[in-house]
Every structure is written in C-alpha cells, then in structure tokens.
Amino acid sequence: MSLLSYDFMQRALIAAALVGVIAPLIGIFLVQRRLALLGDGMGHVALTGVGLAFLVGTAPVPTALIVAALGALLLEVIRSRSRTAGDLALALVFYGGIAGGVMLTALASGKASTALNQYLFGSLSTVAVEDIAWLVGASVIVLVILAVFGREMFSMTLDPDVAHVQGIRTTRLGVLLTVLAAVTVVIGMRTVGLLLVSAIMIVPVAAAQQVAGSFRGTAIGAVIVGLACSVAGLAASFQLDVPPGPSIVLLALAAFVVAALIAIPLRRRRNRHPHSDTAAREHRHG
Amino acid sequence: MDQPTPAICCDDVCVDFEASCVLSNISVDIFPGEFAAILGVNGSGKTTLMRAMLGLVPLTGGAVRLYGTELSKFREWQRLAYVPQRLHSAGAVPISVHEVVGASLISPRRRFPRRGDRQAVLEALDLVGLAHRRKDRFDALSGGQQRRVMIAAALAKDADTYILDEPTAGVDAESQERITDTFRHLRDAGRTVLLVTHELGSFAALASRIIVLGSRTGVGSRVMYDGPPPVPEHLSERHWHHSEDVIMRNDDPGLLEPGNKP
Numbered sequence: 001m002s003l004l005s006y007d008f009m010q011r012a013l014i015a016a017a018l019v020g021v022i023a024p025l026i027g028i029f030l031v032q033r034r035l036a037l038l039g040d041g042m043g044h045v046a047l048t049g050v051g052l053a054f055l056v057g058t059a060p061v062p063t064a065l066i067v068a069a070l071g072a073l074l075l076e077v078i079r080s081r082s083r084t085a086g087d088l089a090l091a092l093v094f095y096g097g098i099a100g101g102v103m104l105t106a107l108a109s110g111k112a113s114t115a116l117n118q119y120l121f122g123s124l125s126t127v128a129v130e131d132i133a134w135l136v137g138a139s140v141i142v143l144v145i146l147a148v149f150g151r152e153m154f155s156m157t158l159d160p161d162v163a164h165v166q167g168i169r170t171t172r173l174g175v176l177l178t179v180l181a182a183v184t185v186v187i188g189m190r191t192v193g194l195l196l197v198s199a200i201m202i203v204p205v206a207a208a209q210q211v212a213g214s215f216r217g218t219a220i221g222a223v224i225v226g227l228a229c230s231v232a233g234l235a236a237s238f239q240l241d242v243p244p245g246p247s248i249v250l251l252a253l254a255a256f257v258v259a260a261l262i263a264i265p266l267r268r269r270r271n272r273h274p275h276s277d278t279a280a281r282e283h284r285h286g
Numbered sequence: 287m288d289q290p291t292p293a294i295c296c297d298d299v300c301v302d303f304e305a306s307c308v309l310s311n312i313s314v315d316i317f318p319g320e321f322a323a324i325l326g327v328n329g330s331g332k333t334t335l336m337r338a339m340l341g342l343v344p345l346t347g348g349a350v351r352l353y354g355t356e357l358s359k360f361r362e363w364q365r366l367a368y369v370p371q372r373l374h375s376a377g378a379v380p381i382s383v384h385e386v387v388g389a390s391l392i393s394p395r396r397r398f399p400r401r402g403d404r405q406a407v408l409e410a411l412d413l414v415g416l417a418h419r420r421k422d423r424f425d426a427l428s429g430g431q432q433r434r435v436m437i438a439a440a441l442a443k444d445a446d447t448y449i450l451d452e453p454t455a456g457v458d459a460e461s462q463e464r465i466t467d468t469f470r471h472l473r474d475a476g477r478t479v480l481l482v483t484h485e486l487g488s489f490a491a492l493a494s495r496i497i498v499l500g501s502r503t504g505v506g507s508r509v510m511y512d513g514p515p516p517v518p519e520h521l522s523e524r525h526w527h528h529s530e531d532v533i534m535r536n537d538d539p540g541l542l543e544p545g546n547k548p
Contacts, residue, residue, distance in 0.1 A: 028379055031378055031379055032375050032378045032379045033375065033378075034375065034378055148397060149397070151392045151397060151398070151399075152392055152393075152394065152397065154385075154389060154392070155389045155390075155392045157375055157378075158373060158374070158375055158381065158386070158389050159370060159373045159374040159375065160374060161337075161340075161342050161368065161370055161374065162368055162370060162373075162374075162389075162390070162439075164340070164341065164342060165340055165363060165366055165367070165368040165449075166363055166364075166390065166392060166393045166443075167361065167363035167364070167393045167394055167395070168392070168393060168394060169394070205379065209379055209380050212380050213380055213382060213421065213422070213423050214380060214381060214382035214384075214385055214421075214423075215379055215380065215381045215382070215385050216382075216385070217380070217382075218379050218380055
C-alpha cells in the first residue's frame, strides 16, 4: 500500500519537505558564521517549550515556537551585554533548555514522558492537522524574511565589519538569524526531532560544500540534499518502523560521505594544477 | 577661503581597551581628494584609529564625523568603502570571487539585485586584473589575489572615500604593483584614500600626507607627525627610513611634535 494513502503520512511528508528546504537555508548562514551548533542549543530551548506545553496543556508547536524565539533573544542578550563568549553563552542556554524541558515534563502528569520521546527523535504519526497550519505559516515567514534580508545576511556572515560600513545593522541581523534558527528548529521538531534537527540544518550544507564552488551553489545543493534526505528518510522510517529523525540524519550523513568521495578527485585535479589557467591568462591580461 | 567639509573628522578621539588607553586625544581631519597614510609601529593603534573612524570600536572620548555628520547619525555609507586585512569568514562555506565582490553592493538601500550590478563587479575585477577568476573559489586564490579581490569589492562600490587596512602586507610583488596602479587611478580620479600601513613602500609616491602614531610613555598613542611625506634627501638616514624608524630612531623630539613638518 502506498505510504501516501495514509493521512498521517501525507502530513508527515509535508512537514518533512518543509524542514528539508528551510533547515539548510538557515544552516548555511550558521556554518558561514561558524555557529554550526546554534541549532542544537535552540533545540534544547524548544524542549523547555514542549515541557511547558505538557504542563499547562497548550499546543506544543506554538508554545515551543514562542519559547525558542525567546531563548534565541536571551542568547543574543547574554552574548552582547555580558562578558560571556559566544560558545559559553550557547552552552548556558543549551543546559538551561534541556534541564527546563525535562523538569517541566516530569512535573506534568500523565503520558508526558512517553510523548517527549516523539519530540526528541521525531514521529510519523503525531503531526496533527493544526500542526501543519503552524508549520506552513512559520515556513512562509522564514522564506519571506530570507527573501528580503538574505543578501544582507550573506554580507554580514562574510564580514560583519565590512557589512557595517555598508550600512547593514549587523547586530539586529544577527538576532534575526538566531530567531530564524529557533523557528526552524520548531518546524523540524515533529519529523526530525529536537535532538537531531540541527543535523538537517548543517549536514546538507557540509555535503554540498564538498563539491560546490560558490555560496549560491552550496545553498542550492544543500536544499536538494536536505529535501531528498527528509522525504526518503521519512519513507524509510515508514518501511522499517523506526523513528524518522535518525533515518533522515543517517541519509544526510551518507550524502555527505558520497559528496566527500566525489570531491577527492576534484580537489586532486585542482591541487595538481593550482592556478593553472591563471598564470597564462594573467600574462595575457598584462 | 572656506575649507571643504572633511570626509573624516576625528576630534579628540580616545579609545580604551580593558581599562588601558590605546588612543589618546587624536585629532585628525582627512579632506576629500587626499591620499593619506597612517603609519606606526606594531601596537601603535593605527588599526584601532581606523576602526574608530568607522564606528567599529567604541570611543571613550571625543567624536568622529563622516562628511560632517556625527558617526551615530551617518547613513550615507555608500560614500565609504572599507578593505580589511582579511575577510572574517572566508573559507567556512565556498564563496566565489564574483560573490565576494558582489557582496559590497548589498545594503539596506539595495536589498535586491539591480541591473548593472554584474557589470560593476566585472569592471572592478578587471581593474585589479582578476576578471577571468570571477567564477573561482575565493579561498583558492593566493593571498595577494585575495587582497586584490577585496580591493575590487571596494572599487565596485564606487565610493568617494576608500579606507584600507595594510593593503599590501604579505602580498607578492606582482599584486603589490597591481594594487599600487589601482590606487594611482583612484588618486587621479580625485577619490579620498586613507590607508593604514606598516610602511609606505610602493605608496610613497602616491601619498600626499602621512600621519604617524606613537607613544613616548608607552600608554595611549598620539599623533607624532602629521604632514607631507618627507623627501628622503632632506633627512639624514638616522631620521628617516620608514615609519618605524621615525619613532624608534629619531633623537630630535622637535621633529615629532604634532603638526611639525620634516
């Protein structure tokens, strides 16, 4: 029987496709800013949001969305207003998030602890109809913000000082990027899970950059890898009856290995003829 | 006759780092069309002064005005182009030469690409002799070529004032020659150029003014000299080889009083 004949699988596929496209688009800026682990930190903060939703009985997706966005702002405040280094600020938020999530879940009665597992590693059957509305809405907002501010973000991640001299508000844009990373984590938490969602932001970028020669090429390659791995990983999860998060991430890691193998001869050729055509052409250009 | 509004005006600028004074009461005006170089030994605060001029380090005293506007209110950033020593994140994600140069055209006023951007990038790369490398990865270029690409990025902006941090440090002879040619072209076009450098080197023939920073007490650099570059034959070898020697070897304190000319 086709997996698309199940309503829950249709919803899971929509959620997986959204995270497959959005996560690498945010991840590429995080990698460029050398903040590849930011998504992990945001995932742990979102866990506090899920725990809070269990405790007070609200819907987990919007609650996690708000808590993760507030956590992103808190991270930026700690980083900019105190003498705390970036990775230390991330660690503080990281530990606070996971401790808060487990504590609130434990305080919530009933089956909260069992349900928490579905948010940690993703689940095929728990993507509700109302979740899809939230996920589509959040994805559209992320895409619109990227369409408007994406070029400025590129400039900021390339060199914040040069971007400042172009009139770009780098501090505000940095905060916006962190909030977008938090929103992306929540978009991915139903399918990939909070513990692994960061991987789908970073691993497709790592795979694409093995063979790409430009930022744009890396972004396009990462989205293709992210989308393919999310959808194929979800299908594999259905067939093998395992959580979708690990399937998606293992496929993305396999894509990275394949891309790295493809890149070896390319790199050898480049090293064998370093600037081969340069010398001749520079000579011609005088 | 009224003096034109300075492109950059530093008025009694002080900068502290971790409670220690780095720059002490620096007052310097850079006027449109000038080709000025800030010189000084390592740690004399020349890069800090340049960053203070651009609002990249906070001032602990004094004020900076760009084209007559206080730094915090300045919005005409398209009039300034800045070339750092190296790009902050180069190499994290592959970036093409074209993308590095094109990034300089992005600003809150130019959020979306415009017709003519591609041409501006190609022309700027052509000026530094690297148009044929536009599709290559930036990190695949040599250090000198990377510096030329960064200068091309500033040129693509078509700014009025160019501010450069050590543009020829660690650059091969061929790239140095290209960079000097490019700046000769800018000087002839009447653009303002301010560069921070360890030694004037190939820019000696272009600079109309040098500003030497240094400190006699070891705390808080001041302007030790501000004026035209000295003509070598007017100075004894003991007085002048290059910027470091001005401070390290001079035994005539009068020469280094602010505003003194050699």
